[in-house]
Structures are given as structure tokens and as C-alpha cells.
Amino acid sequence: MTETTLEMARAEIDPEAACPIAPVVDIVFSRWTTPILWALNEYGRQRFVELERRITSITPKVLTQRLRQLERDGLVVRTYHPEVPPRVEYEISELGRSLAPLFASLAEWAAGNLEKVERARQDYDGREPLPGRRA
């Protein structure tokens, strides 16, 4: 398997990640990319403003940046219509769509375990500082 060797080589070259999924995380789970991909996968081809309105609290500048990145990585397809006013549409690519089951698993994990995380936090915040921590 050439891919295994590639993985190993990459892990060796990039030592900060002795972790083979680090590159994917960079690509798929960097800031804002998840909501964007989710929106495109869930609601289909959309214009810039639609995405902007759907993903509240993202600024147009950042949305543009992220869409460029996703387009460059082949996860999103951008279509420009030379009209007046101009119209641009974004849709998820086939490669991007291949992430759907992964996202579904993630949603499933969230549904089952997010509550536990919340309880762990309250537990942690509630108890007194333990030995070996602070003074």
C-alpha cells in the first residue's frame, strides 16, 4: 500500500502530528468549515448571501476566505454567472459529499454524549481544586 507509506512519511516529516488524522482535521474541521459544508450538504446549491444568512455571525470576508479554501481543497464547487447583478453559486462536490457519513456519525455521537460532556464540566467546575493543582 503506497498510501500507508505516505502516511508514515508524512507523520515523520510533520512531527507535530504523530497522529495520522491531523491533516484531515486541518482540512475538514478548521474554523467555520463545518457549518459551511453542513449547510451546502443539507440545503443544496446556494448563493453567497444565502450562506451568509444561514450561518449567522459569520462576516462576508471570512465566509469568502473559507469558501476559497474549500474550493481549493476540492470540497466545494463555485459557479460564476456573468450577469448584472453578478450571481455566484456554491455547491458541495462529490468529494465533499463523501464526508456525509462521517458527519452523520459525529451528529450521532453528539446526540448521545454531549450531555455527558456537559455534566462532566459541571462536575469539574463544582468540586474543589485537587492536589497537584494550584496552591
Add this chain to the structure above:
Amino acid sequence: MTETTLEMARAEIDPEAACPIAPVVDIVFSRWTTPILWALNEYGRQRFVELERRITSITPKVLTQRLRQLERDGLVVRTYHPEVPPRVEYEISELGRSLAPLFASLAEWAAGNLEKVERARQDYDGREPLPGRRA
């Protein structure tokens, strides 16, 4: 002033209005958490220095911050041994271990599709600017 701004990061502006998996992404895929969880899941209970050495290029300060966060979220268990010199061990929790299949799926996706991403990038960088972009 302490740098416990992780809780501020928690206070994400965007409730899961756009995307239901956003909270999980914040918890599991924030900076450095993936290599840490991977190391703990792969190599079992470890001391602070072991993690530090395994995850090269992470500073002790940041490692501490991330371990605190993971402990608070219930994904990692910290054990303090009151000895001289002090000894602290970290291990993945049951909740943390429940992420393993997810990580495996991610690794699988990476093995099959990372190459496509790389090709998409080269393609994107190689072709001339398209209409609707720059002037």
C-alpha cells in the same frame, strides 16, 4: 490575569443554528486535542513528559491548557501521585474512548481521499484566475 480563556472560546457566538455538530467539533477537534487524544488512546496511560515528547512541537504551557480542557470535558482522566518528584499520569476516559471508531473512520477517509485533496489543490493553483475573481 490567568489565561483561562478556554471558557470564553466555549461561549461560541453561534448556537447550533447552522449545524448540529458544531459543539462536538469545538470539543473534539479544537487545536491539539486530536493528537493528544490519539496519543492517549494509542499508547495508553502516560505521564506529562511522555506526552510532551510524543507530541513534538507542543509547548508545556499549551499542553497543560489542552489537558485541562479535556479533563474538564470528561474525555481524559488525570491522576496525581503525591511523591517526590511529583508524578502525574493521564489516560483516556471511557467517554474519550467512545470516540475511537469516529477517529478510525476519519483515518479511513484520509487514507482514501487525502490524495484527491492534494490533487485538487495543485489543479486549483495551476489554473489561471477565473471570471468573477480578481480583476
Add this chain to the structure above:
DNA sequence: CAGCATCCTTCCGGATACTG
């Protein structure tokens, strides 16, 4: 409408020095 340019602020995260 889409998005680029510019300025400006915030905020990690690195480096260093110091304790129990």
C-alpha cells in the same frame, strides 16, 4: 450581489523564568 483592499483589534500560542 459578490468580494477585494485596507486598517485595526483581539487573542492565541511561543519563549522565558520561576516554584512545590
Add this chain to the structure above:
DNA sequence: CAGTATCCGGAAGGATGCTG
């Protein structure tokens, strides 16, 4: 060893103004 405290630089991200 396993941290904490402090300072600081660079990059991410917000706000504004302007084009095709």
C-alpha cells in the same frame, strides 16, 4: 517532574469603504 506566571509577536478575525 509538573506545572504556573508573565511578556510579547504574529496571525485570525471584525469593521469599513469601494468596485464590476
